[in-house]
Amino acid sequence: MSEKKQDDAAKSRNRKSQIAETVIWLLIVFGLLLIVLQGIGYLEVFALQGRAAIVALAVIAAALAAAALNSYWQGIRLKEALQRLADRQRRRPTNVTFDRVEDGERVSGSDEEDEVWEEKVKFSAVIEERQRLARELHDAVSQQLFAISMTATAVGRTIEKDWERAKRQVELIEEMAAVAQSEMRALLLHLRPVHLDGKNLGEALQVLVGELQQKTAMAINFVVEGEMTLDTQSEDHLFRIAQEAISNTLRHSKAQAMTIRLAGFGRQVRLTFIDDGVGFEVEERKHSSYGLLTMEERVHEMGGSLEIESSLGGGTTIDIWIPARTVE
Template structure:
């Protein structure tokens, strides 16, 4: 690519950096679109990501005021040249868009377009969308086409990243549902069965053995309280953390505060100055803290749990310690499955998880994740 100046380099850099940062996909595509219009000297630019119903899930325009956009009307459909760019992998460069055989029409309030350059946004053989610019004095050049192809490639990265993020979010939801289902089955279902037996026993003894009947009713009350606590814990787990708004340290603090109020166990939380991490790492640390706390509350029979969040050298360290019964880390069972899940979360973000347990002595879960990189 020749003849590119400093201002053009800055525009390309802005588009590339937008893809690399954690902006929303719409913000990234807007940056790319604005850069494209400025780089090639066009009056108008637009970018569309199709839906499955013949329209566009996302359609952005640059060079058109809000008033003009409102007057134009609904987002266009996949017709004419817009449809062609979604089916053919090759750029389209025209001195006058109206001379193309696939040109159809535009709404009455739509700006009149003349010169046109459109490029499909592709990922391998798949067309993800399209970007086009229009109305450049003297028409578009081969260099303009090369530049737009480059920016379309960056738009493809942004769209693919957004799809991967959505897929990861869906998998996380499925994983969380499975975790909750396990908790309900392992804890609540068993306690409800015991509660039912105690209630039936109390009813049988009510007429012939009053004192034993009262003992069974006391058991009913205790089991009812335990079931209520278990269900409240599950509800706490369902509430999504506001990691983006609160930050990791505050989100974990809210979690420990809620669990402190639900369970009759002392939970101590200590957090130092904690920097922001990438979203996946913050999510992983939060979910590991949640799993470690639930394991301790459910299995350890502890009187005290301590949660610590601190920075050590180049890592963020989470420690969840209890003074409970301890367990065989290498054994099997529900708690072992929880450890496997925590280790998988740690590995997924480049972290490391260690579990140390002694009987007596309790259990410590330690997670380390890199601060950067």
Template sequence: MAVKISEKALDHVIDEMVDVVENSKDEIFNISEGARSEYERLVRELKETKDQVIRLIDDGDQLEQRVKFSRQRLAEVSKYFDRYTEAEIREVYENTHNMQTKLAMLRQQEEVLREKRNELERRLVNLANTIERAEGLASKITVILNYLQDDFKQVNEMIVDAKEKQEFGLKIIEAQEDERRKISREIHDGPAQMLANILLRSEIVEKVYQQGEMEKALEEIRSIRVLIRSSLYEVRRIIYDLRPMALDDLGLIPTVKKYIKTVSDYNNLDIDLVVMGRDIRLQQKYEIALFRLMQESLQNAIKHAQATMIKVKLEIGSNRITMLIIDNGKGFDTQIKKDKSFGLLGMKERVEMLDGSLNINSTIGKGTIVSIQVPYIN
């Protein structure tokens, strides 16, 4: 009975969290897209306004020169009015007056357009700040799915019914990259706790050193070094998971290369990358999804399969993207639904969002092959 009550309470908490995350997702998306659309529109309007200002300046300068000549002509006619007929004098006067009036109107229009240009530039600066803040918030939310998956793997043991577990996993996927409150707690419980442990171990080193036990002090220092390395890696992982800058700046292929080199160096692992097809930038949703799929597959191969060799193949064709992740790990039985399988559910959900297919072939003791195919037309 207590378990049932706990499950109901957990479902209630999860439902509320998903609702909050979905509302936040919609709000952030609307703010970002609205600001971006307005920014693009203002950029076009600013360009048109600047072109109009330049044209008005040119027209005004030409008209001003004509007014100057007309005024000279008017002065000549006024001085020697007895040489000209009344109609000629009136014509010169009216032409001069009309050009002066038109020049004044052009200068007034130029001033109005200058003020409009300045106002547009100010609005663009404000919109750029809004877009930057929205993107910054979105990038901080990106890491949430990983934390939700890791934490709820333990909670998953409390959920008995298979259908409830499936729905639970799908709700977590729907909340991907949208929940942000938990990140601060994860940093506090992760790297912060490691640093506190390092401080405590350093005090132990000091006491052991004062007691003259040099070997024990050296052993503690080695342990501290391991803790520092783990803490540094954890901090870098959190920063990188927020959103790799290279993904926006350079695209999918350079980011994948950099990530694989980093993971390979840190884990002292042989990871072979093969890139085929066209080296082009993809739409953002494809770059993010494919990078996360590759990232999740590598983490599974390293953490769970304990692989010693991994091969990643990425092929970008004219109408399809194919990704293969092959490892020589311990493998698993794909027919057995494990409790802690939210990572695979997340991958499946990502691929389905892109109308693609995900196939996982694994044999116990013989490794795993993850095959991802996504239709794409650039």
């Protein structure tokens, strides 16, 4: 079998694996949403009471744990694969030779190799993002479900002996279910497609904010000022940054309100996020938060700057400036 056929076979296996894993994660997410929505009284899908509720939550928690372990194993394999790719890239010749010239068009002898390399890099990025989502599901949602399961068990033991205590435990379950729902909503933001469906950045962000305003209690105000024409890559980057910023606010800030401002200033574009949440220590969080690091990388790739101002109890402001690289 030639090297090209081997690569095609590997790509086919990778695609099938991606589809299977995506279906599994979607089933888990769907199951979690049903449990959470029923737990807080929005849906009546099926009767989950007593031991049945505990068993159902335990099954989902076990599935999440298994998926997280699988993602951890994939992370190890990804790290090894990236190392092999890096070694191979270092061994590639730095100069590019052209084999022939036909009708004024130069044809590179390494085009096929470059295409294979780009495909592998894209695949690695997809796996890395999937691993991150798996970690988030395991660290956030599964912990909330475990706490709900343990509290539900306690309710069963105390409901006949101490009604007031059992009532407080039920209220605690409702609060934890609301937190789990918020975590799920924030994670689902990352599953939205990156393309903007023919809309410009301002229109796409308006749609995103409109959808969120119907699903969350936090007030979100979106303002567009000035005119701007960005290239597609910059719009995609800024849209992903907005998703990450909103997700972080929903999950961590406990904010009552958030303002998003998109403004054009001649050859520069400014995107600002302001919330009235609990705030955080900027230097400590910048080095430990994957989301903030990703936002910073995207901004630097566009040749812009990112500044974060936050203090405990004083809310957070994220201020982004990028050059308006217009389409000619």
